[in-house]
Amino acid sequence: MRTITCRVQRYDGKSKRWIEEYKIPYEKGMTLLTVLTTIKEEYDQSFTYTSACRAAICGSCAVQINGQAFLACKTPLDDVLEALMTDTLFFEPLASFEVIRDLVVDWEPKFEKMKKIKPWLNPSSDGSREEGFIQSERDFHKINAASDCILCGVCSSSCSVLESSSDDSYLDPFILNKAFRFVMDSRTANPEEHLRAVLDNDLWKCVHCMECVTKCPKEIDLTSEIASLRSMTMEMGETKNLGARHAYAFYNDIKNKGRLNEATLPMKTEGVFTTMKKRVPLAMRMMAKGKINPLEIPKEVEGIEDVRKIYAYVQQGVQE
Known part of the structure; x- marks a missing residue:
């Protein structure tokens, strides 16, 4: 009989951490959540x-x-076994989260962090309390995909910037989506109040690795959203920060x-001055x-x- 070896990162909520191993009989049609439920109900009721x-x-x-981060209830076990090419799975809690116990993570710090971007609707004066706000179908579709976010944390667990950040300033992808x-x-x-909030919290740190997009169980195009937020901050005049200057440098080089x-x-x-101070040793x-030649002047491409x-x-399309 085929069995799946599940090695699980355990944590007692205080100080003890260890790896527990369970061998689960394979059944066609199982999801990752089925595996977790099987461990809990048939092997170890202390597992959380x-x-x-x-x-x-x-x-x-x-x-x-x-x-790799997954939404357990949606992900077929067979897809994971095929993608990872192994019958041994190592279960861990989501990365970039504080762990409460076993695979349970603490969302409270993330929700506190989300408050920075004022994640609520501050309504304009175009509508009234009695009549409500009439929104066109076109305007609704502008927010429809972003509203699909279920706050699962998969994007945060997959984010390379959060993984490498030494502080907590960078906003999680799901917060930027909000x-x-x-x-x-x-x-x-x-x-503008939402835009200034994301700009003040390292909006330009995103490296467009696309991990959040490829892992999102709702297929939200988070990277495009972040790019749009950047463009909108520049449109409102925020063009002197490092990110905007870097974008304009790319833009002008390619155009010229x-x-x-x-x-x-x-x-x-x-x-x-900053380049001479920080980049000369690397240069x-x-x-x-032989990676760069400072005397070489790029020629126009064919x-x-x-x-x-x-x-x-x-x-022309932007102006229209």
Whole structure:
């Protein structure tokens, strides 16, 4: 009989941590939540995890398996075994969360963090309490996908920026999604307050690794939302920060030459003084390895006129 070896990260809620191993008989059609329930009901009643709806609505059953985050109730066991090419699964609590016990994580710090972006509708004066706010179908669809978020935490567990951050300043992807949802809501009185909140909390740190998008059980395009938030902050005049200057440096290099000038990119982003202070040692090592040539002036790529036509076409669409 085929068995699945489940190695589970245990924690007693105080100080003791250990790995517990369970061998579960394989059955076709099992989900990851079925595996967790089997361990709890048939092998070890002290084992602790969270679940509720079993229908990918509440978001409470998210866990990490072999370093990858999944929503347990929605994910077929067979898909995981095939993707990971192993019958040995290592269950852990979500990364980037404080652990309460076993696979149970503490959401309270995350909700406190979410308050920074004012995740509520501050209504405009266009509607009345009696009549409500009439929203067009087009305006509704602007927030429809973002509203699908079930706060499962899979995106946070998959975020490389949260994993590498030494402080708690960067906002989780689901928090940025919530900010996007209220910025885009046609009934919002002051979208700028949400935009300034995300800008003040390291909006530009996202590296577009797309892990949050590929792991999201609701298939929300979080990376595009973050890019839109960045564009909107620049549109309201926030163009002097490092992120905006870096974006403009990319934009202008590609428009002018069709390729990046990596030698001047740091100076355009951070300024000459900061670049000389922080980047020269790295630049010297890269020069020694032949990675960059500061004397080389990039030439225009073949077909640069077509590149500029694309810029003009996009700019025309933005103005319209």
